[in-house]
Amino acid sequence: xxxxxxxxxxxxxxxxEIITKQKTQALQGIEIAYILEKTKNLHKSPLMCxxxxxxxxxxxxxxxxxxxxxxxxxxxxxxxxLSAGKHVVSANKAVIAKYLKEFHxxxxxxxxxxxxxxxxxxxxxxxHNIWNVKRIDEIDEIHGIFNGTSNYILDHMAKEHAPFAxxxxxxxxxxxxxxxxxxxxxxxxxxxxxxxxxxxxxxxDVLQDFPTFGIRNVRKEDMEYAASMHKTIxxxxxxxxxxxxxxxxxxxxxxxxxxxxxxxxxxxxxxCLHGTTIGDLKFYGQGAGKLPTAHAVVQDIIDIxxxxxxxxxHPEQSFVxxxxxxxxxxxxxxxxxxxxxxxxxxxxxxSVTEYQGxxxxxxxxxxxxxxxxxxxxxxxxxxxxxxxxxxxxxx
Amino acid sequence: xxxxxxxxxxxxxxxxEIITKQKTQALQGIEIAYILEKTKNLHKSPLMCxxxxxxxxxxxxxxxxxxxxxxxxxxxxxxxxLSAGKHVVSANKAVIAKYLKEFHxxxxxxxxxxxxxxxxxxxxxxxHNIWNVKRIDEIDEIHGIFNGTSNYILDHMAKEHAPFAxxxxxxxxxxxxxxxxxxxxxxxxxxxxxxxxxxxxxxxDVLQDFPTFGIRNVRKEDMEYAASMHKTIxxxxxxxxxxxxxxxxxxxxxxxxxxxxxxxxxxxxxxCLHGTTIGDLKFYGQGAGKLPTAHAVVQDIIDIxxxxxxxxxHPEQSFVxxxxxxxxxxxxxxxxxxxxxxxxxxxxxxSVTEYQGxxxxxxxxxxxxxxxxxxxxxxxxxxxxxxxxxxxxxx
Numbered sequence: 171x172x173x174x175x176x177x178x179x180x181x182x183x184x185x186x187e188i189i190t191k192q193k194t195q196a197l198q199g200i201e202i203a204y205i206l207e208k209t210k211n212l213h214k215s216p217l218m219c220x221x222x223x224x225x226x227x228x229x230x231x232x233x234x235x236x237x238x239x240x241x242x243x244x245x246x247x248x249x250x251x252l253s254a255g256k257h258v259v260s261a262n263k264a265v266i267a268k269y270l271k272e273f274h275x276x277x278x279x280x281x282x283x284x285x286x287x288x289x290x291x292x293x294x295x296x297x298h299n300i301w302n303v304k305r306i307d308e309i310d311e312i313h314g315i316f317n318g319t320s321n322y323i324l325d326h327m328a329k330e331h332a333p334f335a336x337x338x339x340x341x342x343x344x345x346x347x348x349x350x351x352x353x354x355x356x357x358x359x360x361x362x363x364x365x366x367x368x369x370x371x372x373x374x375d376v377l378q379d380f381p382t383f384g385i386r387n388v389r390k391e392d393m394e395y396a397a398s399m400h401k402t403i404x405x406x407x408x409x410x411x412x413x414x415x416x417x418x419x420x421x422x423x424x425x426x427x428x429x430x431x432x433x434x435x436x437x438x439x440x441x442c443l444h445g446t447t448i449g450d451l452k453f454y455g456q457g458a459g460k461l462p463t464a465h466a467v468v469q470d471i472i473d474i475x476x477x478x479x480x481x482x483x484h485p486e487q488s489f490v491x492x493x494x495x496x497x498x499x500x501x502x503x504x505x506x507x508x509x510x511x512x513x514x515x516x517x518x519x520x521s522v523t524e525y526q527g528x529x530x531x532x533x534x535x536x537x538x539x540x541x542x543x544x545x546x547x548x549x550x551x552x553x554x555x556x557x558x559x560x561x562x563x564x565x
Numbered sequence: 566x567x568x569x570x571x572x573x574x575x576x577x578x579x580x581x582e583i584i585t586k587q588k589t590q591a592l593q594g595i596e597i598a599y600i601l602e603k604t605k606n607l608h609k610s611p612l613m614c615x616x617x618x619x620x621x622x623x624x625x626x627x628x629x630x631x632x633x634x635x636x637x638x639x640x641x642x643x644x645x646x647l648s649a650g651k652h653v654v655s656a657n658k659a660v661i662a663k664y665l666k667e668f669h670x671x672x673x674x675x676x677x678x679x680x681x682x683x684x685x686x687x688x689x690x691x692x693h694n695i696w697n698v699k700r701i702d703e704i705d706e707i708h709g710i711f712n713g714t715s716n717y718i719l720d721h722m723a724k725e726h727a728p729f730a731x732x733x734x735x736x737x738x739x740x741x742x743x744x745x746x747x748x749x750x751x752x753x754x755x756x757x758x759x760x761x762x763x764x765x766x767x768x769x770d771v772l773q774d775f776p777t778f779g780i781r782n783v784r785k786e787d788m789e790y791a792a793s794m795h796k797t798i799x800x801x802x803x804x805x806x807x808x809x810x811x812x813x814x815x816x817x818x819x820x821x822x823x824x825x826x827x828x829x830x831x832x833x834x835x836x837c838l839h840g841t842t843i844g845d846l847k848f849y850g851q852g853a854g855k856l857p858t859a860h861a862v863v864q865d866i867i868d869i870x871x872x873x874x875x876x877x878x879h880p881e882q883s884f885v886x887x888x889x890x891x892x893x894x895x896x897x898x899x900x901x902x903x904x905x906x907x908x909x910x911x912x913x914x915x916s917v918t919e920y921q922g923x924x925x926x927x928x929x930x931x932x933x934x935x936x937x938x939x940x941x942x943x944x945x946x947x948x949x950x951x952x953x954x955x956x957x958x959x960x
Binding site for chain 2: 184188192194196197293294295298299302304305306307427428429430432433434435438445446447448449450451452453454455456459461462464465468469472476477478479
């Protein structure tokens with residue numbers, strides 16, 4: 171089975187490495203026919219080619235692997251490949267989150283597959299296992315740690331009592347974080363993965379206007395305050411559904427140290443679901459990195475080769491955002507005065523504590539939507555304020 | 566696709582419930598044709614039948630689901646069904662651990678499938694994910710919490726500072742533990758699951774003469790001693806391979822409280838593997854229970870219906886047990902005197918502490934095989950002695 175790899179960066183070259191070096195039976199017969207690369211790189215391999223038309227017009231190519239990243243030209247190349255009757259495997263969460271419905275529709279119209287295991291949770295077999303659970307169950311809840319960089323920062327802040335900026339700098343030096351770290355620390359990367367995961371789990375096209383609060387403002391003192399209550403802070407994505415209602419959020423969460431979620435170290439990811447008969451399932455692994463992510467891409471290629479049935483999603487199902495589905499107590503840290511905070515939060519306040527000269531406000535159980543509105547109002551006055559949900563055991 | 570269910574206890578009736586109540590597309594067309602039950606139960610359903618010959622001779626039955634438990638007649642019924650050209654799905658770890666090679670050989674000889682996802686880790690999609698990882702990687706290590714009852718006991722001992730006997734009694738009252746709890750607390754149940762898991766992961770027939778030390782002797786004081794070092798005790802199954810050498814063990818392990826393994830609550834299971842390109846993967850879920858276990862059985866039935874390729878194992882590969890593959894520091898607790906212990910452990914001793922009137926000996930890194938020999942020698946003098954490996958981060 172001939173494949174073409176579009177983009178030969180970290181993940182693309184990892185796919186090449188796995189296909190040429192690993193010697194399993196399932197990989198037999200998978201052959202790289204083209205690698206789409208910039209013109210200046212063509213001398214590096216006889217497989218390299220800078221012409222997408224040549225690739226999509228070659229009838230012997232059955233699978234196109236998109237590992238370019240970014241929105242364009244990835245978006246148009248994926249559509250070109252699907253329209254030419256080629257299966258497409260992509261690791262590109264940004265373009266998939268934006269065009270999930272269009273890609274599925276195009277793949278269905280041309281009788282080919284569009285697979286994207288590597289787009290969420292890196293090497294974790296997450297999407298595959300969601301599909302499988304859905305063969306039997308309705309999934310009503312998903313959550314997880316979907317970003318390794320932010321988990322690395324929080325884990326090291328907690329273990330070393332180190333300030334955010336110092337750990338971020340180290341993550342950048344190690345290559346875990348980008349020079350512009352906003353996608354990781356402001357939660358945008360997680361938004362994309364949550365949108366994709368929830369769309370599959372709930373069988374709809376989840377919109378992306380759910381609230382997001384990242385970890386840009388998290389301070390050493392916040393982690394120490396959490397530790398003083400035997401808790402730690404994790405940046406979580408969460409989505410719930412009830413019938414055709416759903417809600418989703420990306421926000422920091424205070425977990426008791428005895429929880430599995432609290433124990434996820436370094437840049438690992440954890441992805442979790444709850445289904446009708448299976449109950450809770452959780453999956454842990456490398457959420458990024460060359461070979462683990464490439465492994466997930468190659469799993470999709472093998473699924474295509476073996477003709478495994480992967481259901482499509484039905485994004486025409488109209489789900490409505492329902493803020494009543496998600497509520498919890500919250501912690502808010504600010505440099506505002508207690509009376510300023512009370513003007514905004516009013517009845518929502520359960521208690522106020524001073525810790526290391528900062529104001530820590532605990533809010534009663536409140537809808538996530540309402541709390542994020544309050545947090546936005548507070549951030550207008552104190553742009554460095556920090557918000558975290560206080561995890562409660564599901565009843 | 567017509568199926569027959571042999572045995573309609575907890576798991577078998579769960580399979581019936583899922584097939585009749587869940588309404589997914591993947592379940593369409595799966596029809597229960599027979600339920601093999603004792604003669605006295607036949608009045609309960611027109612599907613019930615007490616004659617295995619009638620079932621295996623009915624050409625319209627494509628899949629036989631064995632949820633009887635025990636060795637016989639499960640063993641001979643599985644062989645009868647396979648020999649009659651029927652796919653077999655089994656949840657019965659005892660019979661599979663014993664006859665894994667025979668069942669695979671018989672299935673191969675008759676061109677049918679023998680699947681057993683539910684036999685290890687209950688509802689966790691563990692075997693399926695091992696197969697998938699092996700499509701690309703070599704797996705060199707597996708470990709996990711494979712028994713919910715013993716994890717329930719250890720978790721509640723740790724959280725409530727309760728004695729072993731009290732928590733065991735409660736587990737029995739709740740139906741988690743059998744009247745005769747030895748399969749759970751002495752590690753025999755885990756031995757079966759480790760043998761099955763390692764045979765698939767390493768692609769060989771793992772023998773069952775590896776060392777096992779259960780939790781029958783664990784005391785409140787042991788858990789408190791662990792807690793004083795910020796650790797807890799978990800009953801773990803572990804297996805390693807290097808080329809065609811492997812080693813396996815079932816034993817209590819002291820984990821630092823910050824570890825994911827330490828955070829597995831109640832009667833949940835955790836199953837873990839390490840592969841060439843994927844690195845660490847860990848799977849968490851219900852290791853037992855009617856619907857989660859039945860869910861795993863039904864996943865196998867759907868795989869058969871959808872024609873998914875599941876590779877067979879190659880139990881003809883001869884692996885040798887190699888004690889040099891596994892070594893660690895250990896903790897041993899005994900009522901013997903320090904000089905008695907020194908006579909047995911000699912140079913292996915790193916330090917000796919008295920805690921609540923009991924002797925806690927820490928041993929230097931030593932092969933697991935040697936340590937279990939020492940522990941057996943000590944148990945001959947002090948039948949209540951307790952052994953636990955001290956977990957070390959892999960380098």
